[in-house]
Amino acid sequence: MDYESFKDKFVEDLKDRLDEQGADVKVSVNTVNKLNESYEAVTVTPEGSNIGVNIGIDKFYNAMENGRSYDEVVDKAVEVVNSGITQRPDFDIDSLSDYSQMKEKLAMEVVSAEANKEMLETVPHQNMEDMAVVYRFVLNSDDEGRASILVTNQLLENMGVTPEQLHADAMENAPQIKPVEIKGMSEVMAEMMGVEQAEMMGIFPVAPEDEKIFVATVPDKVHGAGVLAYQDFMDQAAERAGGDFYILPSSIHEVLIVPDNGEMGLKDLEAMVKEVNATQVAPADKLTDSVYHYDSQAKIFELGEKFVARQAEKEEEHAEEKGEKSVLGELKAKKEEVAKAPKKETIDKGAKAKGGEAL
Incomplete structure (x- = not known):
């Protein structure tokens, strides 16, 4: 059939x-x-x-x-x-048009901008590198299931709300109903297999400074990658990672944080993400194949390739600046040398000239 x-x-x-x-x-x-x-x-x-x-x-x-x-x-x-x-879910369908009630259920999600190109034309969103931040009213979320409504342009228009107001309210409300959870990978593994088993295998506990990878998501583990859009998330993650870090989009439900301590380079991380997405992540759960970076000093979130390019540019500028200083230093030394030399040369020439006249 x-x-x-x-x-x-x-x-x-x-x-x-x-x-x-x-x-x-x-x-x-x-x-x-x-x-x-x-x-x-x-x-x-x-x-x-x-x-x-x-x-x-x-x-x-x-x-x-x-x-x-x-x-x-x-x-x-x-x-x-x-x-x-x-x-x-038991709720009043008429309340869907009442934004004052619905905004308390407002959450944010992060999805691939490319994979959802057509869909994004019909929903309010904000771009975040090659990802997009979208909004959803979570009506119900528990062990038995989850009911939610994606906010569309039409729904927003019916409610009489601007995209700017929607985003501002989501930034305030989402962290309240779906707070950030950042855990070391050893802790996550211990939760999955049991603390006793993890201790026997020597993977738990691990000192915070020795954690190689951290997992960031939300309590119900549904669309947890949305934490990337939270206002204070990057700084919270930087505190756990001990400074700058890379972000690996594990799926739309969670992201991995890898401290930028020189142990792993961008190319290795990109290869890891692509392999995992191709072999272990369901298409419906895939975020992107990209790797991202957060500069905790400059407060810059960007694609890993942009970070590498920016670093190379900074190093080049630094090298050029250092070179200029070196040249200027040499010129200054020459100038000082020349400034002294003519006086001596004048005396010598004067003596020779005077001597010539005596002869």
Whole structure:
């Protein structure tokens, strides 16, 4: 069965199964555009409600292609839909137009500007090198799931809010509802495998000054790379890293901080990021293949390649300045030497001339 045939049959059978259960729902097929991805989905919306459940058709088709029977796939879809409808967040849909209420749920996310080029034309955003800062109203986030709404230009217009006001409010509110967490890699590993196991393997605990890598994210580990846009994040990270540092975009959910202490160069870090993105990060979770740098003295966040170029330029200027001083020093010494020499030469010449006259 090809994808199109599967889709038509799948949607019809899903609707029939839900009807048999007595569910009063509307079933439709829509293209869902999300940051980093878009997919064709079946949208199931209970009658009288503005909130529905989307399930990706391709995921169920792939499940059948990978060996699941068609009936099993439909059963699973019905289960997912029923669960989604039951667990929908309980909020007043009318409040979506009330910015005074919604701004308290405002968070920031950082995504690839290139991968989301078309989407960014429809949403308010700010550029951050080759990334973009976007905004989202987080309606619910817990162990059972997360419900949120991406802020679009149309939504913002309906609310009567400017992009500038949205950004200012997000800068203030996001760190409150999704605070920054910066932990040493040894601490993160200990949390994952258990402190006892980590101690036995000798990877925990580690003195702060001996940490090679730090992990930055948010408590729910969802879209944690957004901390890059927080006002005080760079300085907080610099304090943990002990000064300048590189930023590796592990995913849209977290970033890695590597102290710029000379142990690893930009090329090595770039190669590491590209390999991890290609082999371990799902396309939907990928941020960028770039490496970034923060100069804690100059307070400059920039692409790693820009940092290297800026450093090379500074060194060249320094070398030229040093060279100029050297030349000036030589000229000054020559001048002093010349200033003294003529006096002696004049006396000598005078003596010779006078002697000549005597002869």
